[in-house]
Amino acid sequence: MGYYTPAGGLPGQSELLTDRAIVTEAYTVIPKGVLRDIVTSNLPGFTGTRSWIIARPIAGFATTFSQLIVEIQPGGGAARPEPEAGVEGVVFVTTGELTLTIAGEEHVLGEGGYAYLAAGEEWSLANKGSELTSFHWVRKAYETAEGIDAPASFVTRDQDVAPRPMPDTDDAWATTRFVDPDDLAHDMHVNIVTFQPGGSIPFAETHVMEHGLFVLEGKAVYRLNGDWVEVEAGDYMHLRAFCPQACYAGGPGPFRYLLYKDVNRQVMLTRGGDPRPWG
Template sequence: MSYAFPPGGLPTQQDNPEGTAVFRESYAVIPAICMRDIVTSFLPGWVQTRAWILARPMTGFAETFAQYAIEVAPGGGSSEPEPDKDAQAVLFVAFGEVRLKIGRDNYDLVPGSYAYIPPAAVWTLWNVSEKPCGIHWIRKRYTWLDGQQPPDSKVTHDSEIPPVEMPGTNGVWATQRFVDPLDLRHDMHANIVTFQPGGRIPFAETHVMEHGLYVLQGTARYLLNTDWVDVGPGDFMWLRAFCPQACIATGDEPFRYLLYKDVNRHPSLALGGVPVQNRSVRGAMLPRDPSVYAVE
């Protein structure tokens, strides 16, 4: 299995600067060709590491998360990677190898490895190999619940998570859910969604969740608000709440993307989205069979 990552480098002087990057009031598309050396950032507390920062909270747009693609050179990494004690993280390795330490536990991550890191966790990340490593990193400030602890850390692999078919699709649309969607301790999910060629979202989804979608493999035509755009490996789509969306997988291989969404919390009723005091979740009316939920 291959996983796309920003190409870096720089186009030649003969390339046409007119591109397919789009920024609208409800969505943005950042094509892979835009993810070049000159738009990387260097991060405090990190060494031998550069980052493509693809999304950050923006007032009036998507407000809940930041999404990076970080390239860690041999010997690079960080002993203090996260500056915000309330931030949780998802890491997904695209290429190379890297060593993750959460508390006292060490994990050697390889392409396809997934890690969930809860808020306030003590963690480090170092490339102890002889080759660079590319990692997708999603950050969200955790919305705490009174009287409840946040989820535990989790490290697993793409190959260990069985795809769950969406109802009535005969397997052409499926989702790998790295955490239990009915676990209300989680206020974000980062899943892999897969469409077989010709598979589609057969209606324009319009919902409260924000999205970051990084295309890992394959191609599709994607509906964003009222526009159809062609996307492929390494392209990033960034959607604010209630942006209509649908897709049709094209080409002759599966279309797969890493999907972020915010879940399982009441919307704040304060102007500007300023958090209000959290209340404990006393319980939830959940179905006996979780498969009745068609969760991306």
């Protein structure tokens, strides 16, 4: 089991400009060739760190979350990574080792390591190893719900959570769910979806949840709002709410992606008793 991790760098001056990057009203595709040194950002409070910000709330793009690929050199890290008290997060490690300290307890996350970090949690991270570490960091403002306690932070691994096959798919399509989908405490899911070669989503999913999809392994052809788009390990897709979506896994190995979606909350139409402005 491997997870694609960008290495940065720049293409040679003799290479063609043509790539697969595309931005539409319904979806965006950021291919792995875009993740170069020149588009990285430094983060306040971090040392020995750079990041690719691949999703953030802006007009025409993400509305509920941000997603970063964070790369930390040995000795780097942050004592207080999350600057906003009301923001929850998920960390997923793709290479190296990340030391994550939650409420004073230290956890070492290797490749496949996963952590849910509750809003308001006291946590820090560091690369105490001798090699570079890289991880995905998904952030969302936690939306409280009356009568439901907020979830607690936890740490696990991809390798320790059995994928759940989708019904009537003969194990061709499965989802690694890190939280119980019926647990209303959680207002977002960050899962891993796996398709075996030839597996597919056999209908055009069209739903209220927006998605961030980072391809960890393999390749596929994705149907996005009527367009067929080829994607491979290292590519990122953002799908706005109600963007029709389906896919075929191309093989020869499994096709796997890290998936964000917002879930389990009523659509709120007012703010403080006043109608929300839309448009």
